[in-house]
Amino acid sequence: MSIKIRKEDALNYHTQGQPGKIEVVPTKPMESQMDLALAYSPGVAEPCKEIAENKEDVYKYTAKGNLVGVISNGTAVLGLGNIGPEASKPVMEGKGVLFKKFAGIDVFDIEIDEEDPDKFIQIVKSLEPTFGGINLEDIKAPESFKIERTLKEQMNIPIMHDDQHGTAIISAAALINALELVNKKIEDISIVVNGAGAAAIACTKIYLALGARKENIIMCDSKGVINKKRDNIDESKAEFITSKDIDTLEDAIKGSDFFLGLSVADILTPENILSMAENPIVFALANPNPEIAYDLAKKVREDIILATGRSDHPNQVNNVLGFPYIFRGALDVRATAINEEMKLAAVLALAALTKETVPDLVNKAYGDNKIQFGPEYLIPKPLDPRLITTISPAVAKAAMDSGVAKVQITNWEEYKLDLEKRIGIDQKLISRIISRAKKNPKRVVFAEAHDLRILKAAQIVADEGIGFPILLGKRSVIQKLIEENNLDLADCQIFDTYEEDERVEKFANFYYEKRKRKGVTLYDANKLMRERNMFGCMLVEHDEADGLVSGLTKDYPKTILPALQVIGMEPEVKKVAGMYIMLTKKGTFFFADTTVNVDPTPEELVDIIGLTARGVKFFDVEPRIAVLSYSNFGSSKGAIPTKTQAAVRLAKAKFPELNIDGDIQANVALDTKIQQENYPFSDLAEKGANTLIFPNLESGNIAYKLLMEIGGAQTIGPILLGMKRPVHVLQLGSSVREIVNMAAITVVDAQFYDQKANK
Structure with a gap:
C-alpha cells in the first residue's frame, strides 16, 4: 500500500515543536563553570594547539570524523526540479536524519546559492576542514559530473553525489542477482537505458565496471536514442553513443535483456515488454510512478523480473540501502575518497547479503515468512539490521585494500559490535512494528474519538495502512472535529453509544450475566454500556473489533478496569x-x-x-x-x-x-x-x-x-x-505519534492473537 501524504500533514510535521527536523546536541557535560571553561575559553585552546601542531588531531579532538556535509544548490530536487537552495533545505535535513538513523552519522546540511559549477566547487572545497565527508545532493546534470569529479580531485575526504552513485550501487546489486536467477551473464546481455541524467549515466558506468559491454548498451534521452545522427550531444552522454541504426525506444527495446528506466512514468507499453527477450529484467525506477505500472508489467509477462523505486512493490531500489553505510565505512577508516573499489564492494556486499537467510525480525517486520532470494527479493529490505554490519565493513576493507584509508581496522568482529552500538541497533524497533502491522491491518477501537489528537492519529493509521480505525464518541462532536480540521475519515466506522440501543442492550445482558453475582444489576449494566471504554471492550470481546486503544484523557485504572471485567486475562495469568x-x-x-x-x-x-x-x-x-x-x-x-x-x-x-x-x-x-x-x-x-x-x-x-x-x-x-485480547492504554497527554505507535502495537498484538487462535 502506498502512503497517502496530505499537504497539511506534511507541513504540520515540519512545523510542530521546533521547526525543521534537526538540532545540535552537545556530547559533553555543560552543567558547571568548569565545563564551560573546558568547552570554550580558556580550555579550548589546548586542543587547538594540538591540532595546529598536527592537523590529523582534528579527528581526535572534534566531531569532524563523524560529520558529513549534505550539500546542494537545489537545481534538481527530487521530482521538483530547480526550486532553489532554500526550497531544497527540507530535503537536505531529511537526508541528514537518515544518515543519523541508519548509520549514526551527524550531518550539517548546507544549501548554497550558486549555480556556476566553478564557484560552487570553490565554496565546497573551502569546507574541507569542517567535514569528514561530503554528500552532494540534488545538483543537476551535466554540472554535477564536473562538480563531483573536480572535488574528488582536489579534496582529501570522501565525496559522493548520491543521486548518481546511490542508485547505481543498489541497482547494480539487484542486477547481479537478477542475472543469476535467469542464468545470463552481464557481458552477454543487451541493455537499454531510458534517461540520460546523472543517475542513469552512473548506473551505466557501474554496469560496465561489472563487465557489461559498451557495444551492448543503448541509451535514450527525451529526444530518442543517443546515436551518431544526433548533434550537440553533451560530453556526459557522448560516451554512450551507439553505432546501431536505431532511433526510438520502441526499436531499441526489441529483443533486449535488461531495461533500466530513470525517466518518466508510463513510457513503457505492454507491447514494449512483450518485445523483450526471454526472462526480461526491467528496473522501472522513475519516481513517484514507474515507467510501467508494476501490476500491468507482471500481467503482461509472467517471466519478467521487475524492480521499481516504490515501497509498495517488491525489489524497491532505495538509496537508503547504500549511502549511510558507505559513508560509515569510509569515515571509520578515514578514507581520502570514495573510489570505484569501495562502490563495487558495496554492490557485492548487498548482492551477497540478499542470499543469506533472512532473520525472523525482518520477516516479522514485513509480515512475510517467505522472504528469500528470488525474483521478488533481489536486494535486502531497508529495515534489515544487518546492512550496517555488512556494507560498512566491506567498504572500509576496500578503502584499506585500495590505499585510500588513513586508519586500519584489525579486529573486524569488534568493529561490527561498535557499529551496532553506534546506532543503537534497536532504534528500528517501532519501524519494524509498523511494517508488521501494515502487512495484516486490524480493526482498532479508539475510545476517545472526541479528542483531536486521536482523530489525527486515526487518520495516520488509516493512511499508512496500519489498521482500520473505529471511532467511539458523540457523533456530532467527531464529525465537527473532522470537518474543522480537514480530516478524511469517511471510511472509518463511528459508534455513538447513545445511538446504539440494540448493541447496548446486547452488551448489557452479556455483562450482567458475567457480573450479576458481583453486585451488578441489569440497570447498572445498561448504564455502563453507554460508557465508551466499556462499549469498546465489548466490541473487542464480541469480535466486532480486534483491539482497543484508550487512556488519553482518563486515569489508568479507569481504562484498565473495564478491560479486566469484560475481556479478562489470559488463561493461567493471575495478574496483568x-x-x-x-x-x-x-x-x-x-x-x-x-x-x-x-x-x-x-x-x-x-x-x-x-x-x-x-x-x-x-x-x-x-x-x-x-x-x-x-x-x-x-x-x-x-x-x-x-x-x-x-x-x-x-x-x-x-x-x-x-x-x-x-x-x-x-x-x-x-x-x-x-x-x-x-x-x-x-x-x-x-x-x-x-x-x-x-x-x-x-x-x-x-x-x-x-x-x-x-x-x-x-x-x-x-x-x-x-490480557486475553489486545487492549493497550495510552499515557495521559500522549502525542499523535505515540498514539499511532500504540495502535501499531495493538494491531501486531491482534495478529499474534489470531495466530494463537488458529493453532
Whole structure:
C-alpha cells in the first residue's frame, strides 16, 4: 500500500515543536563553570594547539570524523526540479536524519546559492576542514559530473553525489542477482537505458565496471536514442553513443535483456515488454510512478523480473540501502575518497547479503515468512539490521585494500559490535512494528474519538495502512472535529453509544450475566454500556473489533478496569502487568511493572518476569533481566532485597532458559565493567541488562517518568501484558505519534492473537 501524504500533514510535521527536523546536541557535560571553561575559553585552546601542531588531531579532538556535509544548490530536487537552495533545505535535513538513523552519522546540511559549477566547487572545497565527508545532493546534470569529479580531485575526504552513485550501487546489486536467477551473464546481455541524467549515466558506468559491454548498451534521452545522427550531444552522454541504426525506444527495446528506466512514468507499453527477450529484467525506477505500472508489467509477462523505486512493490531500489553505510565505512577508516573499489564492494556486499537467510525480525517486520532470494527479493529490505554490519565493513576493507584509508581496522568482529552500538541497533524497533502491522491491518477501537489528537492519529493509521480505525464518541462532536480540521475519515466506522440501543442492550445482558453475582444489576449494566471504554471492550470481546486503544484523557485504572471485567486475562495469568519501552541514547530498555501492581509478592514478581520476558521477545529482542533493588546481591538488608532475592530464585527455577539476576542496583545492572570487577558471577556481567523489573509500582513509575522528562528518553507504552485480547492504554497527554505507535502495537498484538487462535 502506498502512503497517502496530505499537504497539511506534511507541513504540520515540519512545523510542530521546533521547526525543521534537526538540532545540535552537545556530547559533553555543560552543567558547571568548569565545563564551560573546558568547552570554550580558556580550555579550548589546548586542543587547538594540538591540532595546529598536527592537523590529523582534528579527528581526535572534534566531531569532524563523524560529520558529513549534505550539500546542494537545489537545481534538481527530487521530482521538483530547480526550486532553489532554500526550497531544497527540507530535503537536505531529511537526508541528514537518515544518515543519523541508519548509520549514526551527524550531518550539517548546507544549501548554497550558486549555480556556476566553478564557484560552487570553490565554496565546497573551502569546507574541507569542517567535514569528514561530503554528500552532494540534488545538483543537476551535466554540472554535477564536473562538480563531483573536480572535488574528488582536489579534496582529501570522501565525496559522493548520491543521486548518481546511490542508485547505481543498489541497482547494480539487484542486477547481479537478477542475472543469476535467469542464468545470463552481464557481458552477454543487451541493455537499454531510458534517461540520460546523472543517475542513469552512473548506473551505466557501474554496469560496465561489472563487465557489461559498451557495444551492448543503448541509451535514450527525451529526444530518442543517443546515436551518431544526433548533434550537440553533451560530453556526459557522448560516451554512450551507439553505432546501431536505431532511433526510438520502441526499436531499441526489441529483443533486449535488461531495461533500466530513470525517466518518466508510463513510457513503457505492454507491447514494449512483450518485445523483450526471454526472462526480461526491467528496473522501472522513475519516481513517484514507474515507467510501467508494476501490476500491468507482471500481467503482461509472467517471466519478467521487475524492480521499481516504490515501497509498495517488491525489489524497491532505495538509496537508503547504500549511502549511510558507505559513508560509515569510509569515515571509520578515514578514507581520502570514495573510489570505484569501495562502490563495487558495496554492490557485492548487498548482492551477497540478499542470499543469506533472512532473520525472523525482518520477516516479522514485513509480515512475510517467505522472504528469500528470488525474483521478488533481489536486494535486502531497508529495515534489515544487518546492512550496517555488512556494507560498512566491506567498504572500509576496500578503502584499506585500495590505499585510500588513513586508519586500519584489525579486529573486524569488534568493529561490527561498535557499529551496532553506534546506532543503537534497536532504534528500528517501532519501524519494524509498523511494517508488521501494515502487512495484516486490524480493526482498532479508539475510545476517545472526541479528542483531536486521536482523530489525527486515526487518520495516520488509516493512511499508512496500519489498521482500520473505529471511532467511539458523540457523533456530532467527531464529525465537527473532522470537518474543522480537514480530516478524511469517511471510511472509518463511528459508534455513538447513545445511538446504539440494540448493541447496548446486547452488551448489557452479556455483562450482567458475567457480573450479576458481583453486585451488578441489569440497570447498572445498561448504564455502563453507554460508557465508551466499556462499549469498546465489548466490541473487542464480541469480535466486532480486534483491539482497543484508550487512556488519553482518563486515569489508568479507569481504562484498565473495564478491560479486566469484560475481556479478562489470559488463561493461567493471575495478574496483568504494565511495561514501558524506553528508547535512549544508550539503547532500548524495557521497564516493568510500571503501571499496575502496587506491591507485588515474590511470586507475583515471578509472574511479572514471565509476562515481561514474553513481551520483550514480542519485539524481537532477547531479554536480559535484572530484578532491581537498593542492594547488590545481599549487600544490604531489608524487605525489598529479601523480596527480590526470593523472586530471582523462583524465577530461575521456573524460567531456566532466561538470563535473570538480582537483587541488583539499577546502575550496576547496566554497567558491565562494575559487574565484571565486583560481581563476575552475575549472569548479566557480560552484556548487562536490557529489561528491568522493579520491586514495586512506585519505583517503576517514578523511574520511567524521570527518565522520560529529565533523561530525554522516548517512551512507548504502557503496554498491557497478560490480557486475553489486545487492549493497550495510552499515557495521559500522549502525542499523535505515540498514539499511532500504540495502535501499531495493538494491531501486531491482534495478529499474534489470531495466530494463537488458529493453532
